[in-house]
Amino acid sequence: MDFYGINPAVLIASxxxxxxxxxxxxxxxxxxxxxxxxxxxxEGMMIMGAICGFITAVHSGSPMLGFLGGAAGGAVxxxxxxxxxxxxxxNQVATGLALTLFGLGLSSLxxxxxxxxxxxxxxxxxxxxxxxxPFFGRxxxxxxxxxxxxxxxxxxxxxxxxxxxxxxxxxxxxESHDAAHALGYKVVRxxxxxxxxxxxxxxxxGAYVSLVRVPxxxxxxxxGAGWIALAIVVxxxxxxxxxxxxxxxxxxxxxxxxxxxxxxxxxxKIPVEYLAMSPYxxxxxxxxxxxxxxxxxxxxxxxxLGQNFHAxx
Numbered sequence: 001m002d003f004y005g006i007n008p009a010v011l012i013a014s015x016x017x018x019x020x021x022x023x024x025x026x027x028x029x030x031x032x033x034x035x036x037x038x039x040x041x042x043e044g045m046m047i048m049g050a051i052c053g054f055i056t057a058v059h060s061g062s063p064m065l066g067f068l069g070g071a072a073g074g075a076v077x078x079x080x081x082x083x084x085x086x087x088x089x090x091n092q093v094a095t096g097l098a099l100t101l102f103g104l105g106l107s108s109l110x111x112x113x114x115x116x117x118x119x120x121x122x123x124x125x126x127x128x129x130x131x132x133x134p135f136f137g138r139x140x141x142x143x144x145x146x147x148x149x150x151x152x153x154x155x156x157x158x159x160x161x162x163x164x165x166x167x168x169x170x171x172x173x174x175e176s177h178d179a180a181h182a183l184g185y186k187v188v189r190x191x192x193x194x195x196x197x198x199x200x201x202x203x204x205x206g207a208y209v210s211l212v213r214v215p216x217x218x219x220x221x222x223x224g225a226g227w228i229a230l231a232i233v234v235x236x237x238x239x240x241x242x243x244x245x246x247x248x249x250x251x252x253x254x255x256x257x258x259x260x261x262x263x264x265x266x267x268x269k270i271p272v273e274y275l276a277m278s279p280y281x282x283x284x285x286x287x288x289x290x291x292x293x294x295x296x297x298x299x300x301x302x303x304x305l306g307q308n309f310h311a312x313x
Contacts, residue, residue, distance in 0.1 A: 009138040011255060016143065019251030020150045021046070021205035021213060021222070025229035026236070026243045027150075027157055028201025033233060034161065035194035036174040036304035040096030041081055042202050043226025044103025049074040049203025050210040051107040054119055054217045057207075063122040067146065067207050074203020077103055078195050086188050086195075089308045104220065114217040122146070122212050146208055151244065153201070158240035170194065174302030177309040187309050202226065224280070231283050237300040253279045 025042050032039050052073025057066025081099055084090040125148070127141035161167035170190060173180045177187045210221055228250055236242030257279065 009135045011252075012139050013142055014255040015248060015252040016139070016147055017251075018213065018254050019247040020146055021209045022225050022229045022232060022250055023150045023243065023247035024153065024205035024208070025202040025226055026232040026247060027154055027240060028198035028205075029229055030233050030236065030238060030240060030243060031157060031170070031201075032194050032198035033238060033305055034174045034302055035170055035191045036177055036302050036307060036309075037085065037191050037195060038092045038096065038306040039078075039081060039195065039198060040093055040230065041077070041099030041103065042096075042198075042229050043222060043224065044100035045074040045077045045199050045202035046103075046206035046209070046222045046226045046229075047107045047220070048077045048103045049206030050221050051110045051114075051206075051217065052203065053207025054114060054210040055110065057119045057211055058114065058117060061120050063120050063211055064145075066119065066211050067204055070207020070211075071200040071204040074206060075196050075200040077203075078199025081199070082192050082195050085308065086191055089310060092306050092308070100226070108219045111217050111219065117217065119211050119215055121215070144212060146204075146212065154240050154244050161240065171302070174304055177304050177307070181309070181311060187311070191309070202229070205229070228280070228283055235283075238302065239300070250279055250283060253282050 025046055029039060029042055049070035053066040053070025056069025057063050060066070060069075077099060080102075081095060084095045085092050122144045124142055124144050127137075130141040131137045133141070161171065169180070169185055172183075173185065173187050173190050180190075181187050205225070206222055209225065210217055214221055232243055232246035232250065235246045
């Protein structure tokens with residue numbers, strides 16, 4: 001049954017696809033922040049992943065190689081972040097902002113000549129007759145592999161942080177790097193691995209934008225998705241399963257406003273500009289609500305977040 005020309009099954013399936021880029025970027029940033037590092041360069045890493053993944057997919061003819069290329073592009077930019085913040089102990093906020101600007105400029109340079117080119121199609125997984133199940137078939141069994149991989153990554157990070165020794169060490173470094181160092185843990189090495197993971201996830205999310213969400217290359221294609229991912233980490237109170245909820249919330253708002261723009265039967269005519277602003281306005285509203293609850297969100301933030309570490313001090 002359609003509501004004002006909007007099919008609920010199609011809407012839900014579409015929001016699952018729309019949420020993938022910010023879900024991947026947000027879960028990567030959550031791991032980085034759990035290690036005590038604040039990386040504001042997510043947007044730059046996402047757009048580098050978008051162009052690197054696009055170029056790789058176009059020249060190889062393989063979407064999966066494109067996704068790997070996108071992850072590599074984000075990870076390479078994160079190496080620069082590691083060099084500046086973990087080796088030279090530069091300010092993490094300033095470095096992240098600079099890398100975002102650098103990534104936007106470099107992606108524009110690399111993307112020259114790729115405008116108007118279509119990447120190889122990313123096909124949905126073949127679930128056979130399961131796809132034909134009324135309503136649920138469209139929602140659960142009509143997606144490409146990355147939709148399911150993104151959910152699996154959320155589950156894996158949740159399990160790692162909660163049940164494994166590696167997760168305990170990562171959280172210890174984020175809460176007190178000096179105490180972790182005193183116990184013999186390699187704080188810098190742990191943070192380097194976390195930043196590399198976060199960069200790879202951001203790049204993978206960016207590649208999904210240019211290969212699936214908007215299968216083409218244009219400058220600024222991520223359109224602020226990296227900033228939304230940063231906001232979702234706060235919204236999630238640094239808990240992996242809440243990242244999933246936050247990503248679906250933003251993805252649902254994005255898809256709904258696109259459907260409302262295309263619908264001619266909706267009784268209230270809302271200006272297109274207001275609809276386009278709605279995902280970002282809702283994100284700001286959610287953050288305000290979260291931060292107003294006696295600091296409950298901030299209480300869950302890692303205690304050493306944004307603090308540089310040097311073993312000799």
